[in-house]
Amino acid sequence: xxxxxxxxxxxxxxxxxxxxxxxxxxxxxxxxxxxxxxxxxxxxxxxxxxxxxxxxxxxxxxxxxxxxxxxxxxxxxxxxxxxxxxxxxxxxxxxxxxxxxxxxxxxxxxxxxxxxxxxxxxxxxxxxxxxxxxxxx
Numbered sequence: 001x002x003x004x005x006x007x008x009x010x011x012x013x014x015x016x017x018x019x020x021x022x023x024x025x026x027x028x029x030x031x032x033x034x035x036x037x038x039x040x041x042x043x044x045x046x047x048x049x050x051x052x053x054x055x056x057x058x059x060x061x062x063x064x065x066x067x068x069x070x071x072x073x074x075x076x077x078x079x080x081x082x083x084x085x086x087x088x089x090x091x092x093x094x095x096x097x098x099x100x101x102x103x104x105x106x107x108x109x110x111x112x113x114x115x116x117x118x119x120x121x122x123x124x125x126x127x128x129x130x131x132x133x134x135x136x137x
Contacts, residue, residue: 002137004086004105007033012116019047024059024101026112027088028070034086034133037074050098063090063099064129077131086135091125099128 001009007030014021028040047053050060059066067090071077083089085106090099102109102120109120 003033004103004135004137008103008105008110008117011110011112014112016112016114018049018053019043019045021112022053023112024057024067024070027067027101027103030086030103031074031077031088031133034135035074039070039074039077042073043070059101060098063101067101067129067131071131077133080130080132083127083130084132084135086137087130087133089127089130091120091127093120093125100125104130 011021011026014026016022019025025040025044028038028043032038043057047056054060057066057069067088077088080087083104085104087104088101089104089109090101091109092099100109100111102111104110105119108122109125111118111120
């Protein structure tokens with residue numbers, strides 16, 4: 001099994017916990033696995049609710065800037081117009097009131113959700129931004 005699908009399988013059994021294993025901190029886990037540097041180290045364990053997350057990171061109101069700031073803690077991640085397999089992004093789903101952090105599998109977006117991992121086809125989301133991670137498998 002590829003490292004990407006090992007990571008998604010790991011996400012599937014983790015409980016969703018704000019500030020520990022939410023949709024963005026698991027992206028930090030993935031980036032750390034690929035690059036050896038954790039862009040979310042400074043946030044882990046510092047919030048417990050969506051409101052706390054918003055106050056600390058502004059992810060719910062400005063997810064692109066929030067992820068850019070995290071990337072800057074490890075020297076930055078390049079923005080990409082067309083994500084490659086293993087890249088990360090933030091997007092909106094129709095009818096959702098907040099954004100999601102996701103991992104591009106090459107065919108769809110995968111996000112950590114309350115009930116495991118949610119996969120969403122690219123035509124069903126509006127991608128706000130994507131960043132290259134450098135995964136090459």
